[in-house]
Amino acid sequence: EAGVAQSPRYKIIEKRQSVAFWCNPISGHATLYWYQQILGQGPKLLIQFQNNGVVDDSQLPKDRFSAERLKGVDSTLKIQPAKLEDSAVYLCASSLVGREEFFGPGTRLTVL
Amino acid sequence: QKEVEQDPGPLSVPEGAIVSLNCTYSNSAFQYFMWYRQYSRKGPELLMYTYSSGNKEDGRFTAQVDKSSKYISLFIRDSQPSDSATYLCAIMKTSYDKVIFGPGTSLSVIP
Numbered sequence: 001e002a003g004v005a006q007s008p009r010y011k012i013i014e015k016r017q018s019v020a021f022w023c024n025p026i027s028g029h030a031t032l033y034w035y036q037q038i039l040g041q042g043p044k045l046l047i048q049f050q051n052n053g054v055v056d057d058s059q060l061p062k063d064r065f066s067a068e069r070l071k072g073v074d075s076t077l078k079i080q081p082a083k084l085e086d087s088a089v090y091l092c093a094s095s096l097v098g099r100e101e102f103f104g105p106g107t108r109l110t111v112l
Numbered sequence: 113q114k115e116v117e118q119d120p121g122p123l124s125v126p127e128g129a130i131v132s133l134n135c136t137y138s139n140s141a142f143q144y145f146m147w148y149r150q151y152s153r154k155g156p157e158l159l160m161y162t163y164s165s166g167n168k169e170d171g172r173f174t175a176q177v178d179k180s181s182k183y184i185s186l187f188i189r190d191s192q193p194s195d196s197a198t199y200l201c202a203i204m205k206t207s208y209d210k211v212i213f214g215p216g217t218s219l220s221v222i223p
Contacts, residue, residue, distance in 0.1 A: 042213030103155025
């Protein structure tokens with residue numbers, strides 16, 4: 001079974017630029033999550049989708065972050081404009097409803 | 113007060129040692145307790161999953177939950193160099209709730 005795919009794996013941008021991350025979940029997984037993991041911290045949930053509806057986006061900085069899940073499958077997370085403090089690993093995870101989350105390898109973002 | 117706290121380490125032990133990793137949490141409403149392992153430049157993977165208080169064993173790994181003191185532990189017996197990773201404790205109120213992660217403890221097992 002293929003795992004969660006993410007791209008790109010690494011991204012370096014200047015502050016105030018825009019960036020987008022892509023996630024392809026495990027086939028059949030209705031729930032998709034985006035997490036932010038700052039160095040030395042645990043992952044923090046940014047947004048949770050069930051199919052293509054948002055379940056929880058309470059910790060998403062909506063003035064600069066946006067996310068969508070197209071047709072309940074792939075998802076993109078966008079940051080516009082980026083700040084220095086957005087430097088982190090962005091992890092995508094997917095699961096069956098109420099079951100174990102499976103994580104992708106993450107996208108490491110550096111904002112200069 | 114953070115919802116879940118964990119010693120960041122780093123923790124360095126010789127191969128074969130028993131490792132004890134610990135977390136505390138602040139809200140007695142949490143019912144589900146997990147341990148994730150995260151290798152460098154990888155996503156976390158679920159290692160152990162426990163509901164309510166008690167012990168759960170899986171091979172060399174034992175997870176222990178004491179809800180009365182809001183304390184969760186992971187023990188690794190006969191530690192191996194392949195156990196070198198960051199260990200994240202995590203909590204949930206229900207199986208449909210969001211997962212809240214601790215900051216992780218970095219473990220190195222020296223051959």
